Amino acid sequence: MAFFVSHSTDFVGAEPSRYFGLFNANESASTLAVELDISKALDVLDINDNHVGIDVNRAVSVQSANASYYSDKEGRKIDMKLVSGQPIQVWVDYEGTTLNVSLSPLKNHLMGKPL
Numbered sequence: 001m002a003f004f005v006s007h008s009t010d011f012v013g014a015e016p017s018r019y020f021g022l023f024n025a026n027e028s029a030s031t032l033a034v035e036l037d038i039s040k041a042l043d044v045l046d047i048n049d050n051h052v053g054i055d056v057n058r059a060v061s062v063q064s065a066n067a068s069y070y071s072d073k074e075g076r077k078i079d080m081k082l083v084s085g086q087p088i089q090v091w092v093d094y095e096g097t098t099l100n101v102s103l104s105p106l107k108n109h110l111m112g113k114p115l
Contacts, residue, residue, distance in 0.1 A: 002055070003092050004033040019044070019059040027058045034092050034101050035061070038083045050082055052101055069104045080105065 002020040007030045015024050018041075022031055025043075033055040040049040044059040053061030068079045080088065080103065087106035093099070 002033045002035045003090070004031055005094070006031040023055070023057075023059040030057065032056055032094075032099075034090075034099075036067070036082050036090070050079075052103065054099060054101070067103060069102070 002022060004020075004022055006022075011022060011028070013024050014022055014028060019025075020033060020035060022028060022033055035053040035055055037046060037051050037053055038049055040046045041059075045061070046053070047064050048066065050067050051064050052067055053064035056062050066079060067082050068077050070076070071078050080086075082088075089104050089106045091100070091102040093101075
């Protein structure tokens with residue numbers, strides 16, 4: 001899954017079954033994507049089969065990290081499995097040249113229990 005921003009809706013040449021349907025094997029025009037990736041593709045240098053990546057104009061991530069979140073309760077970073085089927089909340093903040101992506105388990109705040 002990917003969240004993306006592009007100046008165009010024309011993705012002619014993008015590979016629909018690869019690269020999130022946004023890119024081709026080379027480069028695509030002016031596209032920023034935040035990928036939640038559950039497969040390791042060696043041709044795009046994925047770090048593992050459970051990561052968040054930042055893609056700029058191509059499917060090779062300019063930055064990637066293992067899917068995890070910081071738990072205030074436990075005082076440490078906790079790995080999360082994107083393919084687990086458990087709901088997660090993703091924040092993507094983008095302003096100027098700064099991009100921040102945060103993940104956390106989605107909890108039912110009314111009942112205080114996970115959904």
